[in-house]
């Protein structure tokens with residue numbers, strides 16, 4: 825048996841911050857945890873939502889890190905690229921080989937969103 829853990833939480837029954845015993849996670853709801861107030865012995869479910877969420881989608885790319893996009897170049901997944909025509913920066917999310925044998929990359933651009941671009945283009949002469 826592991827030692828009982830305690831946290832300080834606001835108890836709505838006591839109307840003040842109290843020492844709470846962590847009983848355990850709520851089955852089927854990973855973000856919710858049962859607590860029991862050591863003062864009034866009232867149990868309550870507390871949502872442990874990660875408030876950091878939402879920031880993950882923000883792309884932070886430095887212009888200096890970007891490789892200028894050109895269809896003849898080959899790009900790796902995760903590479904930051906800059907599209908000169910669109911004046912937009914993005915990151916390579918995945919790669920694809922089209923049915924015609926051409927190579928393509930899926931890029932998430934800051935302004936334009938997700939776009940498919942040609943890479944490793946073989947110039948016919």
Ligand SMILES: [Zn+2]
Nearest residue numbers: 835838861864
């Ligand atoms: Zn209480």
